[in-house]
Amino acid sequence: MNSVDRVPEDKRIGAYEELAQFALTEYGIESAELTFLGDTSNVMFEVGVSAPHPQAGRYALRICRAERARDGLLCEQHWLHALRRDTELCVPEPICGLDGSVLREVRTDSLPKPRLCMLFRWVEGEFIDADLTPDHLRAVGRFMAKLHNHAEGFAWPTELRPTRQDVASLPGLLAGLEAVERYSPEALALLGRGLDAVRDAMDELGSRPSVVGPIHGDLQQYNYLFHGDEVRAIDFETLTHGYYLYDLATTRSYLGGENRDLLREALLEGYEEIRRLPPNAKRYLQRFGFLRVVDTARWILTTPGILEQGWAVDYADGAPRVAERLLETL
Numbered sequence: 045m046n047s048v049d050r051v052p053e054d055k056r057i058g059a060y061e062e063l064a065q066f067a068l069t070e071y072g073i074e075s076a077e078l079t080f081l082g083d084t085s086n087v088m089f090e091v092g093v094s095a096p097h098p099q100a101g102r103y104a105l106r107i108c109r110a111e112r113a114r115d116g117l118l119c120e121q122h123w124l125h126a127l128r129r130d131t132e133l134c135v136p137e138p139i140c141g142l143d144g145s146v147l148r149e150v151r152t153d154s155l156p157k158p159r160l161c162m163l164f165r166w167v168e169g170e171f172i173d174a175d176l177t178p179d180h181l182r183a184v185g186r187f188m189a190k191l192h193n194h195a196e197g198f199a200w201p202t203e204l205r206p207t208r209q210d211v212a213s214l215p216g217l218l219a220g221l222e223a224v225e226r227y228s229p230e231a232l233a234l235l236g237r238g239l240d241a242v243r244d245a246m247d248e249l250g251s252r253p254s255v256v257g258p259i260h261g262d263l264q265q266y267n268y269l270f271h272g273d274e275v276r277a278i279d280f281e282t283l284t285h286g287y288y289l290y291d292l293a294t295t296r297s298y299l300g301g302e303n304r305d306l307l308r309e310a311l312l313e314g315y316e317e318i319r320r321l322p323p324n325a326k327r328y329l330q331r332f333g334f335l336r337v338v339d340t341a342r343w344i345l346t347t348p349g350i351l352e353q354g355w356a357v358d359y360a361d362g363a364p365r366v367a368e369r370l371l372e373t374l
Contacts, residue, residue: 059154060087064105067161070141070148073099085109085347086281090166102166103139106281109347110157114147117160119206120283121146123198123258131194133187134276136164169269169276174301176265178310184268184295185314187275188260192288193319195257200285206258209286211246214239217338224345231364238334238367241374245331249287255322259284259291264298289325293332330370337366 057080077092087107093100121138138146148161249255261282268277299307341363344356
């Protein structure tokens with residue numbers, strides 16, 4: 045854990061503001077109004093640059109956690125550029141620094157460990173959570189289908205090595221959970237059996253470009269927003285070369301409330317207006333939904349500070365029960 049994580053929140057934010065202002069100079073922005081947006085796996089700031097500055101406007105600055113790998117960020121930047129070039133989908137625009145690179149590595153006396161930063165043009169729109177309707181989710185489904193249509197025809201440059209979600213990646217998930225020693229041997233066995241069901245689904249689906257490609261990986265209510273009738277997406281940080289059904293399962297898993305079933309059906313209806321789902325899609329979605337739970341539990345248990353939040357404890361501790369419910373349906 046970085047030493048800054050142990051200081052009071054106001055001083056911690058101040059340290060990040062200092063680093064943010066320093067990072068912005070690498071993009072030719074000498075002074076800006078910063079609004080702190082949050083500090084989970086990354087630190088995010090809204091950046092306001094006033095006229096008559098030539099770069100006047102709103103931006104989002106991401107200060108990545110210290111251990112964040114450069115390759116993953118370059119993959120994100122590359123796919124975002126391709127989406128903006130090849131489609132009409134509204135996704136973040138990465139901003140290049142003065143040297144032409146989208147990534148800036150900075151440090152300060154308060155944060156001496158190097159941090160990679162990325163600057164994006166601000167995406168306008170409104171987040172909707174409790175008031176989501178089936179029409180909203182149909183629009184999200186259409187957006188995701190267009191995203192996956194582009195992914196199917198996309199090829200990574202040979203120099204980029206994206207994180208891959210496949211059968212070979214599954215043992216690492218369980219090994220990560222074993223390492224934190226939070227679960228009993230019985231709970232770990234349940235999780236392992238659940239991942240066996242995911243492995244079977246991956247084997248049945250195969251790895252053709254029609255089922256596997258670049259995915260957003262976290263398209264939930266606070267990563268998609270609405271500008272009029274248009275769906276827009278942000279935060280492609282969890283981009284993975286993985287299963288399109290995992291993307292759908294992730295979005296479905298965040299839909300709750302009394303209209304949950306209607307919203308989940310509407311998401312699939314919108315998707316199928318653009319792109320056909322594979323046979324037995326709902327059976328596969330259940331298994332990829334479980335994979336999402338394991339992914340999230342691992343992130344909670346291995347990211348400093350997350351487990352201090354009450355919801356995170358409940359979520360991580362509930363993962364074996366989700367495995368049990370999945371196994372009852374097989």
